[in-house]
Amino acid sequence: MVDFKNLFEDAVEFHGHTCLGLLIGVRMGVAALNILDVDRVSDEELYAVVENDSCAVDGLQTVTGVTLGKGNLLFKDYGKMAATFYLRNKKKAIRLVFKPESFGKIADEKDLREAMSEENPEKKMAKFAKIVKRFGDLPDNEVFDILSVEMDEPPMAEIRQSVRCEKCGEMTMETKSVVMDGKHLCIPCSTNMNYYRVK
Numbered sequence: 001m002v003d004f005k006n007l008f009e010d011a012v013e014f015h016g017h018t019c020l021g022l023l024i025g026v027r028m029g030v031a032a033l034n035i036l037d038v039d040r041v042s043d044e045e046l047y048a049v050v051e052n053d054s055c056a057v058d059g060l061q062t063v064t065g066v067t068l069g070k071g072n073l074l075f076k077d078y079g080k081m082a083a084t085f086y087l088r089n090k091k092k093a094i095r096l097v098f099k100p101e102s103f104g105k106i107a108d109e110k111d112l113r114e115a116m117s118e119e120n121p122e123k124k125m126a127k128f129a130k131i132v133k134r135f136g137d138l139p140d141n142e143v144f145d146i147l148s149v150e151m152d153e154p155p156m157a158e159i160r161q162s163v164r165c166e167k168c169g170e171m172t173m174e175t176k177s178v179v180m181d182g183k184h185l186c187i188p189c190s191t192n193m194n195y196y197r198v199k
């Protein structure tokens with residue numbers, strides 16, 4: 001079993017800073033691997049649905065090997081500190097919901113506030129050390145509500161053909177393109193709604 005502190009440090013390196021959200025995500029990843037009895041995956045053996053796009057998601061990705069880029073991580077914008085994991089070979093799914101009261105078991109509010117507000121990265125890591133240790137040592141069921149659930153088997157990621165949008169000229173995955181008046185259009189061109197404006 002990899003040391004929890006090392007896992008957290010690896011996650012900090014990826015994420016860019018030390019924070020409590022990341023700590024929750026790392027702990028969540030560890031709990032998921034523990035409960036499903038699987039190691040960090042290199043491919044799509046494991047699939048996760050996350051319900052927020054907070055710092056925690058980076059921790060979870062670092063620990064489990066479930067990543068947005070591999071197509072085995074789905075984001076649902078529900079604003080919940082919860083995730084559901086599906087292990088393909090066992091067709092087994094578990095849902096983890098973070099218990100905020102677990103923080104009360106590892107540090108008092110003042111220590112948590114001080115650790116979070118420290119600006120020097122090295123001092124911050126030092127202040128986090130005790131918190132990280134205690135959080136890693138808490139049993140999974142004291143940090144998360146653990147539910148055994150059922151879900152449909154998620155599709156495997158596929159490489160899809162691209163077509164050229166006939167309005168902006170950019171290549172677009174065929175399954176994401178829209179045919180309007182016989183023309184292939186990308187989603188922003190088909191809706192006339194885009195998040196940027198060309199200068």
Ligand SMILES: [Zn+2]
Binds near residue numbers: 015018020022055
């Ligand atoms: Zn963060």
Ligand SMILES: [Zn+2]
Binds near residue numbers: 165167168169170188
């Ligand atoms: Zn377009």
